[in-house]
Amino acid sequence: MKRLDELTALLAGLGGVSRTGIVTEHGFGRRTAEAGVASGAITRPRRGWLAAKDADRMLVAAARLGVVLTCRTQASRLGLWVHDHRGRPHFAIPPHSARKLPFEAKLHRGRCPVPRHPDALVDPIENVLAHIAQCEPFEQALATWESALNKNLVTVESLRGLHWKTEARRVLERAIPFSDAGLETYMRERLRWLKLRIRVQIWIGGHRVDTLIGDRLVVQIDGSHHVGSQRSADIRHDAQLMLRGYRVIRVSYHQVMFDWASVQDLIMRAVAQGHHLAR
The missing domain is CATH 3.40.960.10 (VSR Endonuclease)
Incomplete structure (x- = not known):
């Protein structure tokens, strides 16, 4: 059986938070995970999930709540220009989910240009931008898109190859990669x-x-x-x-x-x- 220090190293390599099934696939048994939880080296945000004790708190919260970080929340985490960093967090959930949270949050249920893996805790940058275009006023959305282009997280060419809703297409038509702020x-x-x-x-x-x-x-x-x-x-x-x-x-x-x-x-x-x- 693999050791606890190997399990914590695996979790770190997986971003700090992972489904239990992925840990099992890497050869770690239930006893190792239980020992980690008992020692405080590992936490269990929710059934079926494990997290390193020093894992990103936002990722731990996403696992605990069963949501995906997206839109303004994930844009801020990526260091993109966001008009106002204050306000309620923005999460993505499945289109027909009836999930309710114990606090005020913006829940995005719409379909996205890039398929989202069921284990994902953060949205791909293209999905983040899609939600920004739907959620923010045009000028503010454009600023966030151009920030992503300026940081080389995406390119205009790659974005043009995706299917966008009307608001996002309008932003893409005007976006350039040169604005630093x-x-x-x-x-x-x-x-x-x-x-x-x-x-x-x-x-x-x-x-x-x-x-x-x-x-x-x-x-x-x-x-x-x-x-x-x-x-x-x-x-x-x-x-x-x-x-x-x-x-x-x-x-x-x-x-x-x-x-x-x-x-x-x-x-x-x-x-x-x-x-x-x-x-």
């Missing part, structure tokens, strides 16, 4: 009406800029980390851009998120004065 997606989408060329995350003079409108109007978005030495570097870069003939507008995260009208007004006036044109 959701605010750049918001900026590009909100300014489409200007009918100007808008590029994000491009290199000018050895530095990346957040957004370039037309030929010469640069819009930089400052986050909370733009202080101290970072702020000094930003000032130097702005000066270099201006010496190269660019005009720079620098706005904050708060302005883009909560005071878009003022940001749009600045850009409209800069465009009206021709600051986006090459001289």
